[in-house]
Amino acid sequence: xxxxCRVISVFPELLGTYGDSGNTVILAKRxxxxxxxxxxxxxxPGVHIPSDGDFYLIGGxxxxxxxxxxxLLAIESPLSRAIDRGAAIFAxxxxxxxxxxxxxxxxxxxxxxxxxxxxxxxxHLGPRSVGELLVSPLQELHLPILSGYENHQSVTEVxxxxxxxxxxxxxxxNNFGSDPKVDGAIEGKAIGTYMHGPAFARNPKLCDxxxxxxxxxxxxxxxxxxxxxxxxxxxDRLNAAQAVKRRT
Amino acid sequence: MRxxxxxxxxxxxxxxxxxxxxxxxxxxxxxxxTLPGRILLGIAPNAINELSEGLRVIxxxxxxxxxxxxxxxxxxxxxxxxxxxxxxxxxMREGIAFSLAQxxxxxxxxxxxxxxxxxxxxxxxxxxxxxKVVALLNLSRDxxxxxxxxxxxxxxxxxxxxxxxNISVVANCDDPLIVFSAEKASDVxxxxxxxxxxFDARSCPNCGAEIRFSADDWLCDxxxxxxxxxxxxxxxxxxxxxxxxxxxxQLPGRCNVANAAVALGVCLQAGVDLEDAAVRxxxxxxxxxxxxxxxxxxxxxxxxxxxxxxxxxxxxxxIGADRSVVVGINSRIADGKDPSWLWDVPFxxxxxxxxxxxxxxxxxxxxxxxxxxxxxRLAKDPLEAVGLCSHGExxxxxxxxxxxxxxxxxxxxxxxxxPQLRQLVGRFSQ
Numbered sequence: 001x002x003x004x005c006r007v008i009s010v011f012p013e014l015l016g017t018y019g020d021s022g023n024t025v026i027l028a029k030r031x032x033x034x035x036x037x038x039x040x041x042x043x044x045p046g047v048h049i050p051s052d053g054d055f056y057l058i059g060g061x062x063x064x065x066x067x068x069x070x071x072l073l074a075i076e077s078p079l080s081r082a083i084d085r086g087a088a089i090f091a092x093x094x095x096x097x098x099x100x101x102x103x104x105x106x107x108x109x110x111x112x113x114x115x116x117x118x119x120x121x122x123x124h125l126g127p128r129s130v131g132e133l134l135v136s137p138l139q140e141l142h143l144p145i146l147s148g149y150e151n152h153q154s155v156t157e158v159x160x161x162x163x164x165x166x167x168x169x170x171x172x173x174n175n176f177g178s179d180p181k182v183d184g185a186i187e188g189k190a191i192g193t194y195m196h197g198p199a200f201a202r203n204p205k206l207c208d209x210x211x212x213x214x215x216x217x218x219x220x221x222x223x224x225x226x227x228x229x230x231x232x233x234x235x236d237r238l239n240a241a242q243a244v245k246r247r248t
Numbered sequence: 249m250r251x252x253x254x255x256x257x258x259x260x261x262x263x264x265x266x267x268x269x270x271x272x273x274x275x276x277x278x279x280x281x282t283l284p285g286r287i288l289l290g291i292a293p294n295a296i297n298e299l300s301e302g303l304r305v306i307x308x309x310x311x312x313x314x315x316x317x318x319x320x321x322x323x324x325x326x327x328x329x330x331x332x333x334x335x336x337x338x339x340m341r342e343g344i345a346f347s348l349a350q351x352x353x354x355x356x357x358x359x360x361x362x363x364x365x366x367x368x369x370x371x372x373x374x375x376x377x378x379x380k381v382v383a384l385l386n387l388s389r390d391x392x393x394x395x396x397x398x399x400x401x402x403x404x405x406x407x408x409x410x411x412x413x414n415i416s417v418v419a420n421c422d423d424p425l426i427v428f429s430a431e432k433a434s435d436v437x438x439x440x441x442x443x444x445x446x447f448d449a450r451s452c453p454n455c456g457a458e459i460r461f462s463a464d465d466w467l468c469d470x471x472x473x474x475x476x477x478x479x480x481x482x483x484x485x486x487x488x489x490x491x492x493x494x495x496x497x498q499l500p501g502r503c504n505v506a507n508a509a510v511a512l513g514v515c516l517q518a519g520v521d522l523e524d525a526a527v528r529x530x531x532x533x534x535x536x537x538x539x540x541x542x543x544x545x546x547x548x549x550x551x552x553x554x555x556x557x558x559x560x561x562x563x564x565x566x567i568g569a570d571r572s573v574v575v576g577i578n579s580r581i582a583d584g585k586d587p588s589w590l591w592d593v594p595f596x597x598x599x600x601x602x603x604x605x606x607x608x609x610x611x612x613x614x615x616x617x618x619x620x621x622x623x624x625r626l627a628k629d630p631l632e633a634v635g636l637c638s639h640g641e642x643x644x645x646x647x648x649x650x651x652x653x654x655x656x657x658x659x660x661x662x663x664x665x666x667p668q669l670r671q672l673v674g675r676f677s678q
Contacts, residue, residue: 013450013458017389017397019588025619044450045458062397065451131585149586196588201615226618233611 004037005215008053010079010095013044014069018151020059020092022198027055027090027207033226034211034218045072051081054214055088058095060152060196063106070098073114080116088189088214089116092199093152096184096192097121104154117185117192118162124155124175133171133195134241135183138163143209145169147202147237148195156194158185165193170241189213202237204230258298261291262349269346276656281334285342288349296341296376299348303332303361305377306514307370309405310385310426311398312559313507314339314364316499317385319535320511322362324525325518329360336536339364344373360518367401371408374415381517382409382433383418383510385441387425388448388558389592391584398425398448405429418513421475424466428453431475437513440464440477441506445558447592479513481505486512486526493526498533500550503562537655539566544658545635547572547642551655555583555647557592563645564597572637573598576607576630576650583647587612595620606633607650630654 009024028038043049045068056079061069073079079089079099089099097103100119105111108123133150137143146166156174158164164174165184173183173194184193191210193199200207204227212218221227265284272280288295306325308318315337322331334347344363351361365373367387374382384405387398402425409415410432419430421438425448430436443449452459455470467473479488486493486509495508508529515525534540541550550570554563567573579585587609595617603624605613610628617624627633630653634642646654 013447016447016592018586019591022588022591022616022619025591029619062399064399064453064456068451068456149588151586196586198588198591201591201612223618229611229614229618233615236611 003215004039005031005055006039006041006050006053007031007055008050008057009040009042010049010056010058011044011065011069011072012042012059014065015059015061015095017062017065018060018093018196020057020095020196020198023059023090023092023200023207024057026198026200026204027057027211030204030207030221031211031215033221033223034215036215049073049076049078051078052085053082053087055090055210056082058089058091058099060093060095062094066094066098066103067105067111069095070103070111070113073098074112077114079114083116083188083190086189086214088210089191090199090210091190091192092196093150093194096194097154097156099190099192100156100185101159116190117187118159119156119174119185119192120159121154121156122176124153128153129172129175129194131171132237132241132244133173133183134169134238134245135166135173135193135195136169137166137206138186141166141186141209143203143205145238146193146195146199146206147234147241148193148197148199150194151196152194156185158182163187165191170245197237201230202234255298258292258295261288261295262299264288264291265346265349276659281336281338281346282340282342284349285338285344285346288345289342295345296348296373299345299351300361300377303348303351303359304518305361305363305379306381306383306518307363307365307374307377307379308383308385308514309365309367309370310420311367311388311390311556312554312562313385313503316504316535316538317383317507317510318362318364320504320508320529320532321383321514323528323532324511324515325360325362325520327515327524327528328520329358329518331360331362333362334364337364339366340369341373344377367405371404374408374412379415381416381418381514383514384426384430385420385507385510386423386443386558387429388445388556389589390556390558399453402426402429402453406432409433416517418510418517420510421477422464422466424449424459424468424472424474425453427475428472436475437479437516438475438477439510439513440480441510442481442503444503444561447557479509479516481509488512488516488522491522493522495526496530498531499535499539500566500568501562502565537651542658544631544642546640547634547637548640549574549634549642549644551651552643552645553648553651554645557589560593560645564594567598567601567643567645570601570641570643571639572602572604572642574604574606574630574633574637574642574644575613576633576644576646576654577605577609577613578607578647578650578653579609580649583649590616595622598622602638604633604636606630607646631657
């Protein structure tokens with residue numbers, strides 16, 4: 001019989017402004033299509049955060065809820081314990097920022113993050129980073145070029161001993177320092193990025209990478225229509241990002 | 249028009265913009281409001297102040313239902329006033345300027361300017377127009393690439409209204425972000441207009457903690473809580489103070505009864521007979537092309553416009569028994585460039601319907617529908633998508649420009665006709 005997997009959606013009510021809940025839906029479904037039984041748990045404020053999950057997903061949101069989510073996640077550090085147990089984390093935008101060493105509050109004050117990623121997010125007074133984002137992922141990940149849509153104000157510095165998810169081809173990504181810029185961070189089975197879209201809708205292989213980091217090698221999905229839908233969207237967004245690049 | 253230092257310039261600007269608008273509409277190049285408004289403001293930057301002088305102004309703002317609520321309020325206010333309005337949905341500075349340009353130069357004192365305003369522009373347009381009444385509907389995620397996050401909008405509104413003691417506000421007390429916006433205003437009529445989509449209201453705008461919702465109430469530990477409404481809904485009745493007013497709406501959906509309740513609040517502030525206003529509102533059966541049923545390629549198509557998750561929650565209710573549904577998603581500036589919000593819509597509710605995914609972002613929608621377990625076909629062109637439907641009764645649900653595309657196509661002034669020119673006009677209108 002099939003194995004069970006616990007998928008934990010972390011604070012979708014606080015950090016669910018940018019449609020990133022789609023990542024959870026996609027991950028759960030792609031697990032099921034591989035024969036796993038999914039125990040899906042949605043954690044909202046006031047509920048104990050379990051540390052025995054296999055997958056934790058956190059999305060983007062506004063400044064106030066972001067600080068609130070960070071405070072709640074600092075209590076008994078369930079995410080660190082989950083990582084120690086071998087869980088994977090996928091975090092986007094505000095969710096990515098709070099997993100770093102620090103991030104700015106809406107009044108500019110520096111808030112402590114959870115320190116899972118060796119990154120620091122800084123206040124940025126320049127223009128907001130908004131638009132199509134195309135990222136060439138680290139070679140060792142064996143992933144195709146990643147597509148997303150970014151929408152954020154702050155910039156994120158990857159510290160000397162940290163690693164980004166990849167190099168930005170179109171857009172801003174972490175938007176820190178000089179070109180070429182990088183996006184996100186990767187630390188063992190934890191991945192952070194600025195890609196909305198949602199990221200897994202545009203990049204199902206990124207989702208499968210997160211899955212296999214926990215459960216080991218997985219077969220291709222047999223649902224041809226599902227795969228075809230993903231391919232059409234991916235190609236469409238690659239074209240859109242290339243068009244953005246040509247214009248700039 | 250009054251003789252003023254720059255009245256010649258304004259008159260000239262009004263003439264030009266009206267002519268351009270006439271031309272645009274004749275050529276089938278859109279509603280003909282935004283670009284003419286831009287020309288008007290280009291020639292006479294002060295046009296909004298000048299043209300609105302002596303006009304009693306009412307503004308309507310919020311994420312959803314601005315156009316419909318404005319149309320309902322207009323119908324109600326006409327019980328007593330002549331109303332100049334921007335019911336075509338052109339709700340930024342240009343659209344409002346153009347509506348004012350259309351104002352007849354011979355007008356009586358019983359004239360009201362009723363304008364829907366884009367939520368980002370409410371404070372600045374409010375400053376230019378000095379409204380007597382402002383109606384606030386709801387705030388939720390929408391076009392996040394352009395509009396600020398809802399909390400920022402709420403704070404801007406709050407500051408604007410706290411500093412404008414002469415404004416009477418009509419506001420939805422079921423939306424915490426709206427209450428936060430309006431609570432410092434000097435005079436507020438609270439309307440229990442409902443809030444189906446609560447995701448953007450969960451964290452308290454006052455303190456950041458979690459707001460606790462029950463069936464018809466909400467509160468936060470910090471003391472921020474739902475004010476008692478003066479206007480509320482009981483089935484098809486609106487209760488105002490001790491009165492009950494029936495609303496037998498032609499427009500579909502429960503949300504339109506709520507929209508009418510807010511519109512009645514506006515009429516109350518304007519001193520209109522409410523029974524008369526309610527009868528007039530009930531008769532509205534179309535708003536800028538929305539809600540009506542039209543015949544396309546042998547199908548009876550209900551035209552619905554919605555552009556975000558909160559709006560979609562209301563739309564499922566309006567689709568009703570229609571067995572075919574065409575969903576059109578574009579991502580132009582007016583739509584918001586990122587349709588990630590499709591993942592916040594419970595498309596699972598379309599189970600059992602025949603679904604066609606359409607529009608420029610049909611592929612994003614298609615992936616979303618696959619994960620919702622909704623089998624569907626693809627046709628980027630909305631007219632072609634309607635043609636694919638195997639049932640006679642079809643609901644077309646489009647976001648802003650997708651809806652306008654189909655509307656233009658069926659009104660016959662598309663598509664072979666000057667598409668490049670339209671694109672050009674579109675670019676200048678954005």
